[in-house]
Amino acid sequence: MGDGSERRDQIIVIARRLIAARGYSATTVRDIADEAGILSGSLYHHFASKEAVLQEILHGFQHDTLSAFERIAASGGSARERLDQLIEHAFLTIEQRPDDVRIYQNETGFLMTQPGFEFLADGAARIEELWLDQIMEGQETGVFRDTIDPRLAFRFIRDTVWSTVFWFRPGGSHTAASMSENYLDLLHHGMLTVEG
Amino acid sequence: MGDGSERRDQIIVIARRLIAARGYSATTVRDIADEAGILSGSLYHHFASKEAVLQEILHGFQHDTLSAFERIAASGGSARERLDQLIEHAFLTIEQRPDDVRIYQNETGFLMTQPGFEFLADGAARIEELWLDQIMEGQETGVFRDTIDPRLAFRFIRDTVWSTVFWFRPGGSHTAASMSENYLDLLHHGMLTVEG
Amino acid sequence: MGDGSERRDQIIVIARRLIAARGYSATTVRDIADEAGILSGSLYHHFASKEAVLQEILHGFQHDTLSAFERIAASGGSARERLDQLIEHAFLTIEQRPDDVRIYQNETGFLMTQPGFEFLADGAARIEELWLDQIMEGQETGVFRDTIDPRLAFRFIRDTVWSTVFWFRPGGSHTAASMSENYLDLLHHGMLTVEG
Amino acid sequence: MGDGSERRDQIIVIARRLIAARGYSATTVRDIADEAGILSGSLYHHFASKEAVLQEILHGFQHDTLSAFERIAASGGSARERLDQLIEHAFLTIEQRPDDVRIYQNETGFLMTQPGFEFLADGAARIEELWLDQIMEGQETGVFRDTIDPRLAFRFIRDTVWSTVFWFRPGGSHTAASMSENYLDLLHHGMLTVEG
DNA sequence: GATGAATGAGCCTTCATTCAT
DNA sequence: TATGAATGAAGGCTCATTCAT
Structure with a gap:
């Protein structure tokens, strides 16, 4: 087995x-x-067991996602470029593996503390680390504004991106690419116009 | 009964x-x-029934939340001020009624289509309307940048704010006020510095 | 419950x-x-649970049996008289509560180590103590021959008596009383005639 | 097969x-x-089938045991000597083939009436016959006291001997030989001293 | 001989719900 | 308003056994 x-x-x-x-x-x-x-x-x-099925689904998904994030975090370019890529990859994942993401989003909270699912907390921590690195490096290099608590920023971004899985439907008026574009625009420049 | x-x-x-x-x-x-x-x-x-208990919890919470949103939407001030107030009220609600918010976030997705829970979809639609009004008015009056799809903006904001209920713990390093402040800062001006 | x-x-x-x-x-x-x-x-x-039913049966039976044994062990008379009474009580129990005894004999071995059934081992140890006291006192006072390991004697006696539950059928050619009589005769004087 | x-x-x-x-x-x-x-x-x-495995185990064990008992019963010497040898052989068997004995003791009761396991009842009857012969001959020749029902005596002895398999552990303070010695001493002369 | 996949019957247990008292 | 007893449907899981390959 x-x-x-x-x-x-x-x-x-x-x-x-x-x-x-x-x-x-x-x-x-x-x-x-x-x-x-x-x-x-x-x-x-x-x-x-039934749980073993869930474990395999979540483990496989987490492994793939984490691998991609590690690759991006280790790639060249600026912190800003790497953060953008992390976000773009997340939107792409939502488009390509929505069921995995939905399960991850729905079941992970309760499961995290259950025996056999410790890998979920470990993975989540590693992901936070990888994303946070970009945010903090961006703040240190003066690319990102440093008035915002970087940990908060990470969670705001993470929640926004992954939550879209619950309402984003490919084939509608948006694609993963257009979602990324819109979100990155908002995240980079904010809502206010210069005059606002 | x-x-x-x-x-x-x-x-x-x-x-x-x-x-x-x-x-x-x-x-x-x-x-x-x-x-x-x-x-x-x-x-x-x-x-x-057991469902009736859940119905009552969700209905009561939705009623209170919607009332507050209606009040804010009808109040004076600019669209930007009203959007800020909607967001601030949401963070306050998370601080004061976290259990209601958690239930709403967790159970609403599946329940929305169930008989007896139609009010959930109605309320969600009305809330979207109220928030969207501010965003669109802001874009029309030139306060908000209009390169972003306002419907997407609404959902990005809504998801970010309400999702914090899953990790925000009063008594830690943040309060509802500081969460609002950080988020509004990010939302208004974005992450990039002027030079970034 | x-x-x-x-x-x-x-x-x-x-x-x-x-x-x-x-x-x-x-x-x-x-x-x-x-x-x-x-x-x-x-x-x-x-x-x-199903186990709880078994627990209650065994616990009740053990309690009654142990109480009777304690009473006999604390009663007046010689060690020999008290050992005889313990044996007689066991035969009586087999006659009156054969199902309890059968369950006890059949299931106790495996159950003893299971959580929730620790009382079985405790009770068995206490019973061994009570019976052993009589045997050793009898040996010390010169009533019982002391060439036999008293612990072995106890187990030989215990096993012989309780095992009868598997074949003794009241209404046949024997009663609890005649079983006691036969066994005590054998136990007291042995099989050999004086000349043998 | x-x-x-x-x-x-x-x-x-x-x-x-x-x-x-x-x-x-x-x-x-x-x-x-x-x-x-x-x-x-x-x-x-x-x-x-699973049952066939059990059948083979029990049949093999019964065959060996019965053969040995037949041999002893047919050997020379007095009835007392032959009964002693039967008992000694049983203790030896417990030492050498404890698993067989344990299975026999544990499963035989329920199985005896099951189709395919009729040999168990037959063998048990034959064993009873062989042992009983010695006891009755001993009583007739005046070597064994005749106040005890010989059938009861047989069962008392049989149960005592075989039951030891559940607690006798080779390598402890006793061997098959010392168990035999202790038991035969008790069986021959009883517990009481001459004065007792 | 062995594998791998499946069957079918059954097991203990849970739980929302009902209803006479 | 409660209780206490029961229902009925379902749930996850086990296990001896079968059989085509």
């Missing part, structure tokens, strides 16, 4: 969609098994 | 705390009844 | 009979509930 | 250890297969 068979993958795909739509606790093992065309008990041939 | 007896109020108070902490579906009727010192079946003398 | 209602008592009585006949793990909650005329879930209104 | 391959033997050895330690119903086919390094389904290439 842990290697990826076809059924395993199929179950993960189904579970991801269902859990994103209904929430983890409202999604039953039977729901998942039904869609996979097997009996609910048979699911335990592939996963040790 | 609907008149306010002491027990009713007590039950609402307990339910609010419990649901905010554990989530609606993870809070059982027995949990609530236990803390109220009655048996779970007895709770049905005061409320028609 | 813990006070004795009628249903509670009825459930205990049914569970005792079933568990004695089939064993604890082979007896299902449904079996018990069915005989009580309720749904299996309703059993949880009276007991916290 | 029935011929002895290596895997078969290996499975029997593992099953014996596991069933002795946890009990038959608490030992799963998977437990056994895991330790054998195969999947649980593969076990069915060697045995028709």
